[in-house]
Amino acid sequence: MANKFLFVLTAVLFSITAHAKESAVDNYKTYCVQCHGLKGNGNGVNVRDMSVQPRDHTDAKSMSGRSDEMLFKVIKEGGPSIDKSILMPPWGDTFSDDEIKDLVQHLRQLCKCKFGS
Amino acid sequence: MKIKMLLPLVFVAIAAPALADDGMAIIKRDCVTCHNISGPAPQTLKEVWNLKGPNLAYAGNKYREAWLVSWLQKPQRIRPAGEFYGNHIKIGDKHDVVDEATLKDHMVLSKADATAVAHELMELKQHDDLIAQEKLEPGTGSKMMGEMMFDKFLGCMACHRIEPDYGGLSGPEVYTASRRLQPQFIASFIRNPQAWEPKTWMPNKHVSDANLQKLVYYFDALAAGEGNGK
Known part of the structure; x- marks a missing residue:
């Protein structure tokens, strides 16, 4: 019985470790920076040969034109889901929905803006 | 003596x-x-x-x-x-x-x-299970169509180079992929990068079986020195 409990506890702990939620800052730094840049201004290391330049997340004017729902959708399902570039891939298999929600809030901090402001 | x-x-x-x-x-x-x-x-x-x-x-x-x-x-x-x-x-x-x-x-x-x-x-084979799921047909494909798919339809060139000075930098170059990698690995990793590396910075683009096959043919053509025209 004790062994069974230990096994279940270990399995649960392992599962928590394996799927621990990462912070938006850390996710942005790992995944988004490659295209959107260290400053978040759309000037990532990959941009030179891109036919469409990545969104400048510090641009309050353009970012305030996107609702939180739209930002969530484009992160999860990729550019074409909101009629934007294929170069923005779908990250739904990388981030949990909670992590994407946090990323949306992180984008709001980068642009210092809200939808419609 | x-x-x-x-x-x-x-x-x-x-x-x-x-x-x-x-x-x-x-x-x-x-x-x-x-x-x-x-x-x-x-x-x-x-x-x-x-x-x-x-x-x-x-x-x-x-x-x-x-x-x-x-x-x-x-x-x-x-x-x-x-x-x-x-x-x-x-x-x-x-x-x-x-x-x-x-x-x-x-x-x-x-x-x-x-x-x-x-x-x-070559003895280190942690993912025989994933490799076994790949069924690739030997063959060749159109290099031009492959590039169009890689570049325009899937957007993979954002992170990968398709020739020494063209493409993105955060991923490995793909113009040598077929020389380096087993075709089943190429297909499997593109099909589900997170199955191999849960935290990889390569997204799963849900590429279809048919397109996975075409990508393998495209990488063969690139590695054979038939790079693109850019």
Whole structure:
């Protein structure tokens, strides 16, 4: 019985470790920076040969034109889901929905803006 | 005289088992400081940030042995921004750039050591299960259509180079992919990158079976030196 409990506890702990939620800052730094840049201004290391330049997340004017729902959708399902570039891939298999929600809030901090402001 | 004749035989008899073990001995001595050889793949971002080289725990599922032998004797960078790319970029004038000063050259092995190491690496097959799921048909495809799919329809060139100076920098170059990698690995990794590396910075683009096949043909054409027209 004790062994069974230990096994279940270990399995649960392992599962928590394996799927621990990462912070938006850390996710942005790992995944988004490659295209959107260290400053978040759309000037990532990959941009030179891109036919469409990545969104400048510090641009309050353009970012305030996107609702939180739209930002969530484009992160999860990729550019074409909101009629934007294929170069923005779908990250739904990388981030949990909670992590994407946090990323949306992180984008709001980068642009210092809200939808419609 | 007889003793003189026997000496080389004794030497060979002693040396033979030692040679057989050399590959793993070299790996444990020289490779494990930068490469994971036993798994599991990184489960957290902090582990990803500490990456210094590719995960070799499934090297036998991934690489072509002949390529490994050759590359280890004359290593050339495959990932323009190294691994983990985030540790090797900096803000540039127009956009972020690779911080070359932070990138280190891979060690060079002798032919004998490269052969022994490659042989041992090919024994590391953590993901036979994933490889077994790939059913690829031998064949060739249109290079032009392949490039159109890779570049325009899937957008993969955002992160990968399709020739030495064209494409993105955060992923490995793909114009040598077919020389380096087993076709089933290419298909499987694109199909589900997170099954191999849960925290990889390559997204799952849900590429169809038919397009996976076309990508493998495209990489064959690129590696055969028939690069694109750009």
